[in-house]
Each structure stands twice: as structure tokens, then as C-alpha cells.
Amino acid sequence: MSLVIVLAIIVLVLGAAAALFATQRSRDSQRAVGFLARETKSRDTARRGGAAAPEADPAPSTGKEVELATAEARRGSSELAAAGPTAPVEWVPPDEDSRGVARRQFMNRGIIAGFGLGIGGFAPAALAFLWPQGTSGFGSKISVGKVSELKNQVGQNNGFLYYPEGRMWITEFPAASLDNARKVYSPSELAGMEAGLVALYQKCPHLGCRVPECATSQWFECGCHGSQYNRVGEKKAGPAPRGLDRFAMAIEGDTFTVNTGIIIQGPAIGTNTTGQEAEGPHCISGGAAH
Structure with missing residues (x-):
């Protein structure tokens, strides 16, 4: 407003x-x-050959005074000029558009x-x-899909499913790690984790770069400054101040719903609920050195 x-x-x-x-x-x-200067009055009187007019009767100084003086002069004059004969002129009504404003x-x-x-x-x-704005797209609540179908898609995409409409990554959360997660994460995050899914914001919390997945290490690895995160977004290395931010999640029936209007800060450095280590070569080298 x-x-x-x-x-x-x-x-x-x-x-x-x-x-x-x-x-x-x-x-x-x-x-x-308007006012006439004393020198201007003197020069005008000299050109006429007469004496200077007394200062007692100054000339009219405003438009209203000029009109009154002119009217008084006309009333005091007895000589009227006779108008000569003129031929009558045919009257033509004026054009309304040309009368002016x-x-x-x-x-x-x-x-x-x-x-x-x-x-x-x-x-x-x-x-x-x-x-009111639309109810779809980033910044709104998005119905991503059925839980079972999303898990299949995550598996088909080698553990990482990117959802561009919500600017998010969707990965599986292992059921064996739920007890550790309940000690760290909020109810809005646990709602998705208990269903086996987690929705992570694509932006690196270090300087905002879009973080890609690394198929060989099965981690997220930022190509800008080398920050690295495990598959559920917990920080493993690099200059990032915390893990990947995530969205508020909910399960409505069998549908996984993500509220992209509510961004929850990622877990603190040192959080490792899943215990996942790199499963192969890193796509970004030197992340641990930052």
C-alpha cells in the first residue's frame, strides 16, 4: 500500500x-x-517645450486607474467626431472553432x-x-505432484530433480535419518522429510549463485566459490555461512505441496543428519580450502 x-x-x-x-x-x-522614472518624465516634457508637470498629480499606475482616467476624459469632452457614411456589411455568424479561447x-x-x-x-x-496475483509460480504455494511419482522422477534423474517453476531442487530424504532430522528441523520442513522428500532453494547462501548438482559426488557443488552441500542441502565445505535454504513443505492427500513464499534458512554449519559423504569425484575442486 x-x-x-x-x-x-x-x-x-x-x-x-x-x-x-x-x-x-x-x-x-x-x-x-508600471511606473515612469523622473528622468523619463523630464525628457518627455522637454521635447514638448513645456514646463515639467507638478508631482502632485502622478500618472495612473494601474490598469484600473487607467480605465477610470480614460472614462473621465471621455465624459469631460464635448466634441464628438462625426462618423462618415459606411456601406452595410452582411453579418456572418462566427465559427465556434475559430473564436479562440x-x-x-x-x-x-x-x-x-x-x-x-x-x-x-x-x-x-x-x-x-x-x-490478487495468481496462485502459481515462485513466491506462491505450488502443488508439485504426487509423492510416489516425484520419488520415481528423482530416481530417474540420478538423485536430483530440478523444478524451475519454483526455483527449487527436490531430493529424497532417507527415512533412517528422520530421528536426527527431528532434532534440527522445524515442523514445516519435517512435513516433507517424513514423506521422504525435501525442497531446497536453488540459491547458494554465500553470494546467491545457482547451485548445480554433481552426479559423481551426489552432492550440490557451487561453481562460483566452491561451496559444497550433501544431497539434503547440509553444508560440507566452502565459504557458505550455512546449508542450503529450503521451503515450507506440506503433504495434502498424496500431493507434495511447497510454499515458495516461505524461505527457511538452511541448517547451521556442522549439521549432518544423513551422514552422507561424497560418493565419487567432485565436480568442483578446492571447495574445502575456502
């Missing part, structure tokens, strides 16, 4: 600035203020148009922000 509030404040500030600018321009257009009308219409454009851009953004 913070994004909606920020956008609303921006729209209100822009509207207020536009209204203030329009008001100031309207005042300036209604007030024409006054400055005030233009500014008012501009302000209204600006508010309309602001609201038109703000409303879709607010709706998109508040509209």
Missing part, C-alpha cells in the same frame, strides 16, 4: 502546483503595474486535463497493485 500512497501524494502535489500557477498568472493578467479558459481546461491524465494513469496502477 505504500506505493499507492506515494503515487496519490505525487498526483495531489502536481495538481496543487498547477492550480497555484494558474491563479498567479490570472492575477498578473488582471493587474498591469481566453487565457483563463485555457488554464482551467489544462488543469482539468492534467487531473484527468493523472487519475487515468493512477487508477490502472492502483488496480494492478491491489489485484
